[in-house]
Amino acid sequence: xxxxxxxxxxxxxxxxxxxxxxxxxxxxxxxxxxxxxxxxxxxxxxxxxxxxxxxxxxxxxxxxxxxxxxxxxxxxxxxxxxxxxxxxxxxxxxxxxxxxx
Amino acid sequence: xxxxxxxxxxxxxxxxxxxxxxxxxxxxxxxxxxxxxxxxxxxxxxxxxxxxxxxxxxxxxxxxxxxxxxxxxxxxxxxxxxxxxxxxxxxxxxxxxxxxxxxxxxxxxxxxxxxxxxxxxxxxxxxxxxxxxxxxxxxxxxxxxxxxxxxxxxxxxxxxxxxxxxxxxxxxxxxxxxxxxxxxxxxxxxxxxxxxxxxxxxxxxxxxxxxxxxxxxxxxxxxxxxxxxxxxxxxxxxxxxxxxxxxxxxxxxxxxxxxxxxxxxxxxxxxxxxxxxxxxxxxxxxxxxxxxxxxxxxxxxxxxxxxxxxxxxxxxxxxxxxxxxxxxxxxxxxxxxxxxxxxxxxxxxxxxxxxxxxxxxxxxxxxxxxxxxxxxxxxxxxxxxxxxxxxxxxxxxxxxxxxxxxxxxxxxxxxxxxxxxxxxxxxxxxxxxxxxxxxxxxxxxxxxxxxxxxxxxxxxxxxxxxxxxxxxxxxxxxxxxxxxxxxxxxxxxxxxxxxxxxxxxxxxxxxxxxxxxxxxxxxxxxxxxxxxxxxxxxxxxxxxxxxxxxxxxxxxxxxxxxxxxxxxxxxxxxxxxxxxxxxxxxxxxxxxxxxxxxxxxxxxxxxxxxxxxxxxxxxxxxxxxxxx
Numbered sequence: 001x002x003x004x005x006x007x008x009x010x011x012x013x014x015x016x017x018x019x020x021x022x023x024x025x026x027x028x029x030x031x032x033x034x035x036x037x038x039x040x041x042x043x044x045x046x047x048x049x050x051x052x053x054x055x056x057x058x059x060x061x062x063x064x065x066x067x068x069x070x071x072x073x074x075x076x077x078x079x080x081x082x083x084x085x086x087x088x089x090x091x092x093x094x095x096x097x098x099x100x101x
Numbered sequence: 102x103x104x105x106x107x108x109x110x111x112x113x114x115x116x117x118x119x120x121x122x123x124x125x126x127x128x129x130x131x132x133x134x135x136x137x138x139x140x141x142x143x144x145x146x147x148x149x150x151x152x153x154x155x156x157x158x159x160x161x162x163x164x165x166x167x168x169x170x171x172x173x174x175x176x177x178x179x180x181x182x183x184x185x186x187x188x189x190x191x192x193x194x195x196x197x198x199x200x201x202x203x204x205x206x207x208x209x210x211x212x213x214x215x216x217x218x219x220x221x222x223x224x225x226x227x228x229x230x231x232x233x234x235x236x237x238x239x240x241x242x243x244x245x246x247x248x249x250x251x252x253x254x255x256x257x258x259x260x261x262x263x264x265x266x267x268x269x270x271x272x273x274x275x276x277x278x279x280x281x282x283x284x285x286x287x288x289x290x291x292x293x294x295x296x297x298x299x300x301x302x303x304x305x306x307x308x309x310x311x312x313x314x315x316x317x318x319x320x321x322x323x324x325x326x327x328x329x330x331x332x333x334x335x336x337x338x339x340x341x342x343x344x345x346x347x348x349x350x351x352x353x354x355x356x357x358x359x360x361x362x363x364x365x366x367x368x369x370x371x372x373x374x375x376x377x378x379x380x381x382x383x384x385x386x387x388x389x390x391x392x393x394x395x396x397x398x399x400x401x402x403x404x405x406x407x408x409x410x411x412x413x414x415x416x417x418x419x420x421x422x423x424x425x426x427x428x429x430x431x432x433x434x435x436x437x438x439x440x441x442x443x444x445x446x447x448x449x450x451x452x453x454x455x456x457x458x459x460x461x462x463x464x465x466x467x468x469x470x471x472x473x474x475x476x477x478x479x480x481x482x483x484x485x486x487x488x489x490x491x492x493x494x495x496x497x498x499x500x501x502x503x504x505x506x507x508x509x510x511x512x513x514x515x516x517x518x519x520x521x522x523x524x525x526x527x528x529x530x531x532x533x534x535x536x537x538x539x540x541x542x543x544x545x546x547x548x549x550x551x552x553x554x555x556x557x558x559x560x561x562x563x564x565x566x567x568x569x570x571x572x573x574x575x576x577x578x579x580x581x582x583x584x585x586x587x588x589x590x591x592x593x594x595x596x597x598x599x600x601x602x603x604x605x606x607x608x609x610x611x612x613x614x615x616x617x618x619x620x621x622x623x624x625x626x627x628x629x630x631x632x633x634x635x636x637x638x639x640x641x642x643x644x645x646x647x648x649x650x651x652x653x654x655x656x657x658x659x660x661x662x663x664x665x666x667x668x669x670x671x672x673x674x675x676x677x678x679x680x681x682x683x684x685x686x687x688x689x690x691x692x693x694x695x696x697x698x699x700x701x702x703x704x705x706x707x708x709x710x711x712x713x714x715x716x717x718x719x720x721x722x723x724x725x726x727x728x729x
Contacts (some may be wrong), residue, residue: 020696030690093690099688 006047013040018038027084027091038070103161110158111170113151113184113196114236120147121228123219133579137220139356140209144224145207150528155197162193169241169305185253185303187241189435195238195369198441202362202448202547203231205560209452212556213459219263226260230358233704237366244302246370247285247292250331253366254281257359261351273347281343284334289474291327295377299322308376315385316380324383328374329391335367336421338536339395345418349410353455356410360417360451361444368424368440372433392425393519394457398634400526409454409464412534416490416686417447419523420498426516428503435505438580442497445568446489450531453482456553457538463546466534467618471543477553480539482565487531489568491602492595494525497571499595504582506527508590517591521598536610556606 017040020033020092042063083089124140167189175182186634207227214220234257237249255278264272296302297322299310314321317406332338337345345364347663349356370660371378371388378384399419406412420443427436456479458464473480485496492499502520552558567574575581609615629635 008686018697020688022697094687094688097687099685101682101685 003047003051006043006051010040010043010047013043020089025093027081027093029077030093031081032078034045035070035074038066038073042066103157103159103437106154106158107161107193109190110154110188110196111172111192111713113154113237113239114232116147116151116154117228117235120144121225121232122614123147124228132218132221134203134205136450137218138283139713140221141207141214141224144228145204147209147228148204149198149206151231152204153196153220155193155200155281158193159165159190159197162188162190163184166191167191171293182244182302182635184245186239187305190578197237198444199234199362200231202444202501203227203358205280205448205452205564206354206357208560209357209455209557210352212554212558213354213455213466215556217352217595223260223263223355226256227261227355227358230256230260230355230363234362236367238369238684241304242302243292243295243304243370243374246373247288247331250335250366250370253283253335253363254285255276257348257363260355260359262350263352263355264350264460267350269347270350273344273350277344277435278346279339281334281679282572283308284341287327288331288334291324291330291509292666293370294320294324294327299377301520304373308372311376311380313528314380318381320378322381322383325381325385329371329384329388331393332367332371335370336364336389337395337418338422339398342395342399342638343633343640346411346414349414351407353410353451353458354418357448357455360413361448364417365424365440365444366419367426368436371425371428372436375428375431375433378429379431379485380493387515388425388429389513392422392429393516394422395419395711396422396426396519396523397526400523400530401630402633403530404526405627407467407631409458409466409469409534409538410451412530413440413447413450413454414465416527416530417443420447421528422489423502423505423520423523426519430505430506430509430513430516432505434499434580435508435633438504438575439498439501442501442571445564445571446486446497448559449482449486449489449564449568452557452564452714453479454534456557456561459557460554461547461550465546466537466542468546469538469550470541470547471539473539474552475543475547475550478552478558478562478565480535482561483531483539485568487528487535487603489571489597490531491528492520493528493599494592494596495572497568497575499592500572500575500581502630503592505716506595507586507588510591517594521623524595525598525602528599532603532606533610536607540611612629656710 014037017033017035017037020036021030024030024033045059045063045066047059049057049063053059081091084096088095122144123143129624133705167187170186170188172184173188174184198716207224209229214223230253233249233253237246237253239245240249258274258278261277262270265274290304291584295307299307299314301307301310306495307554329342334341334344345360348359378388396419399415399422401418403415403419407417413601424436424439424443427433427439456476457469461469461472463491489497492502502524506520509520530662563597572581609619620631
């Protein structure tokens, strides 16, 4: 097992997250994609922490923070989605284009 | 005392300028109380001052050599221009002539413009004219002469367009301005081109320079032609002659001044430039030809005009043509003499018909008649104006033409023929006008046409007296050619040509044998002459059409090509903006994609050196592997 494999896996996960972020029409799925991306970041942090800095595990601390922030973000995000849903009766991302030309 | 006046002669132009400036204050709020007249009186008084000044200065300058005073005008970057003032018998007497003429014209205008409200404008314009002309005769520099000629051009425009609510007046003023501008433009080219060659613009220094000048004949020919072009426009020579005819739309008092002395400004400059012109034989013969053609053509056209003012306008061109001949053949003294005698005689003629125009119903000579018994003084003025204009001894122009013909008979006899022809034609034409207007039965239009009131009569009689005394004045100033040296044959020839012209005309227009109205033998010829040789048509179909076409073309080019390119940029920007705005889709996901792509691109760009290095390393290792 090498560091690169973890990084590649994390990058792949990040890409999938981006793909989901950009391509999903459902707002909840966009939030889920964001979670995926955050998880990819966490993977990176953990990998670096284990391979490059096994003594002072700063990466792991960061990961804990990221998980916490991710939870908060998900809460706020879902609240926003709910607020939009109440206004517009839909969670379709392509309906939220009020600012087009 | 007299020498004090002489030394201050350069003040003369300022008198009339002060008068012009003073008449400006006669704006409507004052005019409503005083009437417009005081402006005229002020200007006439200033002109009188000029006249008195010049006359008082005459005794001091008599018999003296000309001398120069110089005023610094511009001194920049190695170019020093000063205004040289030439004081001599000729200039002082020219000032006296000009201011005297102007005074008479102004007194005439008191009567002629009796009911007009434009007094301040009219008299200040006359004053500007006077200032321009006196400055022109005083000024000894070609450059400043050019400037003054331009001012006179503007003055002509304003004066011809005096009654600007009539369309013909407006076109007449416009044509006068443009025609003179054509001449002036060529003159300016020549003036500017002359400076590097001669290094001076002073007429006297130019005359000195020509004695030793070594110049390329082509260059000096071109310059001389340009120098001739300015006077051609001023003196209404063919082909720049139409304006003088159209300028007859202006008021008569200004016509008196224009026909007698203003057109002569061109001749004056030409006389001053004679030494330079003499450097180029081509230019000299060009001037001779222009003068001859104008003299003959002008006197022919005058035969067929029915407008009483226009019967005289072309004669002015014709006599200026003779001046051209005189200058181009080197007889500058005869030219100046002719300018003097012509000015007096034609002014008298214009005054005479001016009175007729004033209180007759028509200006058409064919509808006038029988005025001799009603207005004998005008009739006498016309007769003596005629005699003073044609070569009829002992009156004015005879001596000038005689002197010219005397000099020409050995070298260019054909020019003597031209002079004879012009003289006979002028005699015929003026007698025709006299017979039509003053003789015969009074026609319907001239039944009630009494002699005019004194402000017009007075200058007419004064000028009549002066016309009669011109020979005496000439004799007193020893300008007459001596009787012993004169060719009696030539004198007889000219006298006979005058008598022949007058009597033939009298037979034709008074005799019972020829049916009235009189026609030319050939209808084609009559039309040709009556329509000014179709020059207006010719200009309209050539110059006017060409300029019109070119201006349309350039306008089209400007509108559609130049403006089009600029508009294209505008349109392209608008189109760019309009199409680029579709990139703002309003979807946050799209923005996220854009941001990500942007960051990726930026990252790739920043990392490009490492990436290329890495690519090299990877290729090298791959190669190594394949070799290994």
